[in-house]
Amino acid sequence: MPNSTEALATAARMQLDSQLQLATSIAGSLIDGMEKVAGLNLQAAKASFNASIGNAQHLLSAKDPQEFFSIAGNQAQPQADIALTYGRHFSSITSGAHSDLSRAAEAQISANSRQMIAMIDNIAQLAPAGSEAPLSMLKSAIDNISSTYAQLNKSAKVAIDTVESNMQAASSRLTTLRN
Secondary structure (H helix, E strand, O other): OHHHHHHHHHHHHHHHHHHHHHHHHHHHHHHHHHHHHHHHHHHHHHHHHHHHHHHHHHHHOOOOHHHHHHHHHHOHHHHHHHHHHHHHHHHHHHHHHHHHHHHHHHHHHHHHHHHHHHHHHHHHHHOOOOOHHHHHHHHHHHHHHHHHHHHHHHHHHHHHHHHHHHHHHHHHHHHHHHO
16 A cells, blocks of 8 residues: 555655646746736837827927818828737737747646556556556546647637737738728
């Protein structure tokens, strides 16, 4: 029995260590993402502020109401450009953060699966005869969990790619309309 207790204790330590590594990786990715979004927000605020000041100066330079309304009508385009640029950069940041988190989670799930399979193999050596079927089912369940995660990860990647594609299409349409 000491062998099974030692194996379980070792597995628990390895599991705790891998959970700590995952938490550290996720926290680092989230902090990096928040830092990038904060920088993006500051850049967007600065660009919007500068555009607003420039717009106000142009409006004040109008010599008659017709010129005033003409200038006012032309000022919407730079704001739309700022919004689209912001959207593209935000999409890029979130895509990068998703990739980082996916890699960390994928590595964690893979490591956990290997550890669990190794632990089940150790338990199987100590288990009484006839327990092969339940242990085989447990291994199969672990494989199914890993496969399900892989499928969810692929689905999330498709969704992110779709958002990025839509942002690119909107940007292209805006550029085409402007020209």
